[in-house]
Amino acid sequence: GQQVMQIPQYQHVQEGEDFTTYCNSSTTLSNIQWYKQRPGGHPVFLIQLVKSGEVKKQKRLTFQFGEAKKNSSLHITATQTTDVGTYFCAGPTSGTYKYIFGTGTRLKVLA
């Protein structure tokens, strides 16, 4: 079945450093979503990418969808302590609305 993997699994950074998480799907995706889950919280939608090669920015966050629509990345510039949490990508199984979540990258920011 479809698998969505993320690397790294964990990342500790000093406040102010940059951070990137990578998402790889075993199948081509019609779109990809990114969510953030704070410790003890629930996933919160960040963004959806649809087009091949698409790049979107939200303040310090930059999201990219690969040309082949099988991978994606999230880059955070100059991390802050408020960025702490687990970042998930999610993509739909082909022809369905069944979103498979990635394994997640847990970010810790050291002040």
Add this chain to the structure above:
Amino acid sequence: DAGVIQSPRHEVTEMGQEVTLRCKPISGHDYLFWYRQTMMRGLELLIYFNNNVPIDDSGMPEDRFSAKMPNASFSTLKIQPSEPRDSAVYFCASSLDVGKNTEAFFGQGTRLTVV
């Protein structure tokens, strides 16, 4: 809108007991999803509904699990009988229209502990 509402927030039960988790989706949302989150397996989709009809329940782990959506504003996930390995956080999420805008809104989750 209050968002997706789940109850209870925490549940501790003994092995063998029946557990019922409840969810109220955001009004007007056509899709409802039940997810389970554990350290070992991450976020797994158990089942999803479209307009109260179950569309895909292939993620439901065993016959001990069942889900219903009797109307557009209420869904339940039942585990009978419960086992310790069912301990997890169960999330309910809803989407307005899984077409162009497929953003899923998650509830606060129910933390289930089966002892």
